[in-house]
Amino acid sequence: xxKFIIQGPRRxxxxxxxxxxxxxxxxxxxxSLLARGESAIENxxxxxxxxxxxxxxxxxxxxxxxxxxxxxxxxxSANGIEAPYDLVRTMRASIYVLGSLLATHGxxxxxxxxxxxxxxxxxDLHLMAIERLGARVKLxxxxxxxxxxxxxxxxxxxxxxxxxxxxxAMMAASLARGTTVIRNAALEPEVSExxxxxxxxxxxxxxxxxxxxxxxxxxxxxxxxxRVIPDRIEAGTYAAAAVITGGSVRLHRCDxxxxxxxxxxxKASGAEIKIENESVLVEGPKxxxxxxxxxxxxxxxxxxxxxxxxxxxxxxxxxxxxxxxxYPDRFTHVPELRRFGADIRLDGNLAVINGVPSFQGAPxxxxxxxxSSALILAGLVAEGTTEVLRVYHIxxxxxxxxxxxxxxxxxxxxxxx
Ligand code: UD1
Numbered sequence: 001x002x003k004f005i006i007q008g009p010r011r012x013x014x015x016x017x018x019x020x021x022x023x024x025x026x027x028x029x030x031x032s033l034l035a036r037g038e039s040a041i042e043n044x045x046x047x048x049x050x051x052x053x054x055x056x057x058x059x060x061x062x063x064x065x066x067x068x069x070x071x072x073x074x075x076x077s078a079n080g081i082e083a084p085y086d087l088v089r090t091m092r093a094s095i096y097v098l099g100s101l102l103a104t105h106g107x108x109x110x111x112x113x114x115x116x117x118x119x120x121x122x123x124d125l126h127l128m129a130i131e132r133l134g135a136r137v138k139l140x141x142x143x144x145x146x147x148x149x150x151x152x153x154x155x156x157x158x159x160x161x162x163x164x165x166x167x168x169a170m171m172a173a174s175l176a177r178g179t180t181v182i183r184n185a186a187l188e189p190e191v192s193e194x195x196x197x198x199x200x201x202x203x204x205x206x207x208x209x210x211x212x213x214x215x216x217x218x219x220x221x222x223x224x225x226x227r228v229i230p231d232r233i234e235a236g237t238y239a240a241a242a243v244i245t246g247g248s249v250r251l252h253r254c255d256x257x258x259x260x261x262x263x264x265x266x267k268a269s270g271a272e273i274k275i276e277n278e279s280v281l282v283e284g285p286k287x288x289x290x291x292x293x294x295x296x297x298x299x300x301x302x303x304x305x306x307x308x309x310x311x312x313x314x315x316x317x318x319x320x321x322x323x324x325x326x327y328p329d330r331f332t333h334v335p336e337l338r339r340f341g342a343d344i345r346l347d348g349n350l351a352v353i354n355g356v357p358s359f360q361g362a363p364x365x366x367x368x369x370x371x372s373s374a375l376i377l378a379g380l381v382a383e384g385t386t387e388v389l390r391v392y393h394i395x396x397x398x399x400x401x402x403x404x405x406x407x408x409x410x411x412x413x414x415x416x417x
Contacts, residue, residue, distance in 0.1 A: 004388040004402070006379035007411040008361060012247035014408045015279075018235045018254040019045035019399035020069065020228035023093075024190040027167045028197050028226055029053045030096035032073040033060065034104055034174055035201055037223040044071040044228060045399035048392070052091045056083055060097070075223075085111040085142060091396070095123060095164060098146065099171035102135055107147040112139065117332055117367035125158055125165035132156045133172050133180065153178030153217055161186045161211070161297045167194050174203040176217035185213045188298040189229055189258045197226040232258040233304045234398060235280075237373045239263070240308040241408070243271045243284035244315065244377050249408060251280045261301040265293055265309055269316065288312050290320040290355055297326070307333045307374035314342035315381065316355035323350045333371035336364040340378045340386075361386040369397035376401070380410055389417070 020043035030053070032039040044050060044066060057064045057073060060080035064073045081101050088094040088111035101108035113123060127137050127144070132155070135148040153176045156169050166186040171194075173180035185191065187209065195208045201224040204216035235254035242249035243266050256263065256275050263273050263280075270285030291313055295303040303326040313320035314337055324330050328349035338344060340359035345352045361384035366372035372393040379386030388394075391414065394401055405412050 001389070001417050002391045002414050003417050004376065004379075004391055005413050005415055006361070006376065006386040006388065008380050008382045008384065008386065010245060010380055010410050012241050012245045012249055012380065012405070012408040012410060015250045015252060016238050016404050016408060017252045018230045018238070019043075021190060021231040022047055022049055022397050023163070024193040024228045025050055025071075026053055026093040027096050027171075027190065027194045028228065029057060029071070029073065030100050031171055031194060031197055032223070033057070033062065033075055033078055033097060033100040034171060035221040035223040036075055038072055038074040039223040040225045041071045041073070042069065042225070042227040044069050045231065047397060047399055048395040049091050049093065049397065052087060053093070056087050056094055056097065059084065059087070060101070079105070081105050081107050081109055083110040088113050092121065093164070095126060096167060096171070098126060098144065099130060099168035102130055102146045102148065103151055103172045103175035106149060108144070110144045112142050112144060125160070125162045126168045129156050129165055129169035130172050133169075133176055151176035151217070153180040153215070155181045155183065157183040158185070160184070163188050163191060166191050170194060170198065170205070170213065170215060173215040173217055174198050174221060175219070178217060180215045180217065182213040182215070183211065185211050186297065187211060189232065193226070193229055197224050200224045200226065229258070230254045232262070233302065233370070235259060236262040236302070236305045237308050237377070237398070238404070239266055239273070239282045240305070240312050241377055241380060241405070242282040243269060243288060244312045244381050246284045246286050247408070248281070248283045251282065252278065254280055256280050261299060262305050265291060265301060269312060287357070288316040290316040290318040292320065293322045295324045295326050303327050303330060304370050306330060307370045308377055310344070310351065310353065311337060311374040311377040313353050314344065314355060314378070315357070315359065316353075318355055320353040320355065321350060322353065325349065332367045333374050336366060336371070336375055337378060339364050340382050342378075358383060360384060363387040363389065365389040366393055369393045373398060376405070376412070
């Protein structure tokens with residue numbers, strides 16, 4: 001398996017282009033199954049998760065090909081209804097095909113995604129949503145079996161805000177008879193992107209960007225063409241890289257309107273952030289100020305930036321706290337950050353951090369995408385050599401990260417172990 005070798009410390013400086021958002025592309029790919037014909041998605045990042053979803057679409061009978069950053073999906077022969085365990089276990093987002101397969105074919109067989117590195121991650125709300133729309137759902141031998149005649153519009157009130165369940169409910173409701181009202185819908189920009197693509201396919205959706213979505217189902221969706229928004233987590237990671245290294249990084253093609261909470265946290269740590277016409281300039285302080293972060297649903301501070309901000313605060317001038325209210329167990333990076341010399345105490349979902357002046361390079365290993373990027377950030381400022389093992393996770397979510405970091409002056413290389 002490949003690993004990254006990083007020589008530190010280095011101050012990052014220069015320009016970086018932000019790629020399209022992974023978490024926006026994946027539901028759009030699933031949504032293409034709702035239409036007969038060829039849909040196109042632009043600004044698609046070249047990621048392992050995108051390739052996994054392409055494999056899944058092909059297994060379902062669709063033709064899918066990525067040409068540069070344009071993904072074409074032709075569904076005219078997409079008659080499959082099963083998302084097999086082998087693919088679903090490598091990527092939870094495969095669950096997105098549940099709503100579209102059910103709505104299109106009246107049945108779906110999708111492997112249960114199971115837990116993940118940082119906790120159980122249930123799917124009860126996805127199932128509740130499709131049951132409310134009239135599906136019969138059975139769990140058997142590790143698979144979800146869902147079936148129905150044409151789905152029927154209804155009211156779905158989510159007890160907690162869930163990105164994935166909102167997306168699945170929206171896709172299923174798009175081909176349902178009548179009106180569906182989704183209450184406590186997730187507000188994340190990636191959910192709004194899906195809604196906009198469905199609208200361009202002919203579904204009427206009211207309330208996009210709010211917590212109440214009203215969806216007027218249609219008999220059939222037209223293929224759509226959609227350009228994906230910039231990845232706010234990737235942009236936040238490079239911004240954090242500027243801050244942790246005391247560097248100066250200009251982010252191109254990012255959307256600052258999606259990044260207020262992250263930018264506010266970085267400003268509180270002493271960074272200067274200038275929103276320019278087409279870019280955002282992030283200048284890090286010599287050494288970060290401590291801070292207090294609580295992850296929340298959008299527009300709050302994203303759980304997907306929790307590990308990266310932790311790397312920054314571990315080198316701050318005093319005590320910081322980080323509480324993850326979305327995933328209380330999402331702390332697998334803590335023991336790895338300690339290997340650089342970080343001083344972190346965990347108390348349930350609260351991390352108490354005593355900032356240290358320097359990190360020492362170390363061999364480390366991550367168990368999820370964002371934890372891996374936090375370890376890379378730590379390696380950029382650590383004295384000496386850092387080896388980050390299991391780069392597989394980075395490949396899932398970061399487009400050309402070695403190239404982009406080297407462009408900013410980092411000394412990082414990928415080697416086969
Ligand atoms: C998505 C993102 C992930 C991000 C997360 C939270 C994708 C592909 N993944 O994941 O990167 O970290 O949003 O912003 O977009 N919950 C339930 N029952 C359910 C579903 C969720 O209780 O059926 C809970 C979860 O345990 C969690 C909360 O709802 O506490 C939010 O999770 P959710 O928004 O569903 O996350 P995902 O869509 O899986």
